[in-house]
Amino acid sequence: xxxxxxxxxxxxxxxxxxxxxxxxxxxxxxxxxxxxxxxxxxxxxxxxxxxxxxxxxxxxxxxxxxxxxxxxxxxxxxxxxxxxxxxxxxxxxxxxxxxxxxxxxxxxxxxxxxxxxxxxxxxxxxxxxxxxxxxxxxxxxxxxxxxxxxx
Numbered sequence: 001x002x003x004x005x006x007x008x009x010x011x012x013x014x015x016x017x018x019x020x021x022x023x024x025x026x027x028x029x030x031x032x033x034x035x036x037x038x039x040x041x042x043x044x045x046x047x048x049x050x051x052x053x054x055x056x057x058x059x060x061x062x063x064x065x066x067x068x069x070x071x072x073x074x075x076x077x078x079x080x081x082x083x084x085x086x087x088x089x090x091x092x093x094x095x096x097x098x099x100x101x102x103x104x105x106x107x108x109x110x111x112x113x114x115x116x117x118x119x120x121x122x123x124x125x126x127x128x129x130x131x132x133x134x135x136x137x138x139x140x141x142x143x144x145x146x147x148x149x150x151x
Contacts (some may be wrong), residue, residue: 001032001036001037001038002037002067002069002137002138003030003037003038003039003040003064003065003066003067003088004033004035004037004038004040004041004065004066004067004069004137005040005041005061005062005065005068005069005083006018006019006039006041006042006068006069006070006071006073007042007068007070007071007080007083007084007087007094008070008071008073008077008078008080009043009073009079009080009151010042010044010072012037012073014071014086014126014147015039015071016047017125017126017127018033018039018078018126018127018130019031019033019039021053022066023037023044023113025039025043025062026043027043027045027046027053027057028057028060029043031151034127035134038087039064040061040063040065041057041060041061041062042057042058042061042062043057043061044115052146056149058083058122061091062083062086062087062090065087065092066092067092067093067095067133067137068083068087068092068093068094068095069095069097069133070083070084070094070095070096070128071097071098071126071135072096072097072098072102072103072106073098073099073116074102075102075105075106075109077106077109083121083150084096084113087116088116093118093136093137094117094118094131095117095118095119095120095129095133095136095137096110096113096119096120096121096128097115097119097120097121097122097123097129097132097133098122098123098124098129099123099124099125100122100123100124102138103120103121103123104122107120118138119132119133119137137140139150
């Protein structure tokens with residue numbers, strides 16, 4: 001099963017719509033999704049939160065991912081930009097989506113994201129974006145899903 005890393009701000013909790021138990025998944029564990037994909041990060045870092053813990057879970061999630069789904073709900077999502085850049089540097093397919101108003105506000109400033117990510121689109125909902133991403137990413141594997149480092 002392909003493993004997806006879901007980049008984007010942690011709040012509001014949009015991941016719950018795609019992976020109902022995502023916030024309860026232990027650090028580093030994956031959870032099967034109902035559509036044949038596996039959720040592989042990020043994870044909620046329990047208190048006490050340390051930047052080192054968050055960095056480790058972020059890196060582990062991206063290194064083991066087959067693709068990155070990004071939901072943009074805030075144009076100031078600076079860590080999301082880092083996630084996108086790292087994923088692209090590691091050769092992962094990255095799809096960037098968001099509510100029309102939020103993404104359209106971000107796009108003038110995110111011109112480089114638009115230039116480097118082959119699928120960037122405003123979408124009516126995170127569920128619609130996920131359906132688009134699944135269809136798009138499934139045709140763009142750099143290697144067969146599940147063969148990434150540590151998978």
